[in-house]
Amino acid sequence: MLRNVPVLVLDFDSWATNNSGGTIAEFYEDADFRKAVDGAVLILASQEEHGTKRQTIDGVERNVCQTYGGTLCTDHLRMLTEISRDAKVFEKVAKDGAIISPMFVTITPAHEVVTVIHHEQRAPAVVAMVKEAQKRVGNGLARSDYLRLKRGLDEAKQLANASDYSAAVEILEELARIPGDYKPIATARGDLDALEPRGRELMKVAESSWSSGDCAAALTQMDDVATGFGKLAAARDAAARVAAWEKSPEAKPFLANLKADRAARILFVQGRTARRAGDAKRAVTALEKLVHDFPKSRFTPRGRELLATLKPKK
Numbered sequence: 001m002l003r004n005v006p007v008l009v010l011d012f013d014s015w016a017t018n019n020s021g022g023t024i025a026e027f028y029e030d031a032d033f034r035k036a037v038d039g040a041v042l043i044l045a046s047q048e049e050h051g052t053k054r055q056t057i058d059g060v061e062r063n064v065c066q067t068y069g070g071t072l073c074t075d076h077l078r079m080l081t082e083i084s085r086d087a088k089v090f091e092k093v094a095k096d097g098a099i100i101s102p103m104f105v106t107i108t109p110a111h112e113v114v115t116v117i118h119h120e121q122r123a124p125a126v127v128a129m130v131k132e133a134q135k136r137v138g139n140g141l142a143r144s145d146y147l148r149l150k151r152g153l154d155e156a157k158q159l160a161n162a163s164d165y166s167a168a169v170e171i172l173e174e175l176a177r178i179p180g181d182y183k184p185i186a187t188a189r190g191d192l193d194a195l196e197p198r199g200r201e202l203m204k205v206a207e208s209s210w211s212s213g214d215c216a217a218a219l220t221q222m223d224d225v226a227t228g229f230g231k232l233a234a235a236r237d238a239a240a241r242v243a244a245w246e247k248s249p250e251a252k253p254f255l256a257n258l259k260a261d262r263a264a265r266i267l268f269v270q271g272r273t274a275r276r277a278g279d280a281k282r283a284v285t286a287l288e289k290l291v292h293d294f295p296k297s298r299f300t301p302r303g304r305e306l307l308a309t310l311k312p313k314k
């Protein structure tokens, strides 16, 4: 099952705004309503043609229904046809073979109608029926989590292909924590485990630097695995290895540099994480500190690149 959530059908046709009914716009502005339908599939059904307007959805401008937006009139017209064709749903929804609107219906993924209500409603009444249907269906995957998984898996794949393992691991660990038994979450866990051999390969590179006497390179290479592979076993083993090296006399001249490299990495990762979370202010603070305190660090050029994406161009 893709998401295991109920369907909410909204049919606002012949809506009359009066004192008790409220407005259609109220639904889209209601935070509880938006939160409830994140755990459902929202279907707008209407048997009217409204004309088109332009709307930007997910960054792409397209033609949409002038009255409801989001979708074309042909889509919301088709929805009623689909409902009429689904005999199991239609017999519960229709009165004497006709659909009375306005109408609100919740349906389980198995096509069981949970609740049908007619006439103008306020948002809380519809929120309550969505919650009841969610209870009937059991735990589901929210639409926002589904989209986060879809985008995150793609992003992590690109980062891993570009050998940016630490960024890929951070994204995949976040996605793997989403609760539930859904395919994209299992994919995130699988993609994460698939990075373990990459960590082992990098450890071998660090080991050969160490045995050829390049202690400075060995320390930072091993430290990259220790800090960049999350909770994977390679990270734990690399941390143990770098800790052992730090105690050896050969490493002594390089320990101050290692300490500075770690401090710079922490600031870079803080900035990158905050930027991904949409916290531009926190990202700028961390990255500006990186550029200021560690102008020559290997993380600083990438820190500058991220900063350029965060600061408004003058």
Ligand SMILES: [Zn+2]
Residues within 6 Å of the ligand: 046, 048, 049, 050, 051, 065, 066, 067, 068, 072, 073, 076
């Ligand atoms: Zn329309």
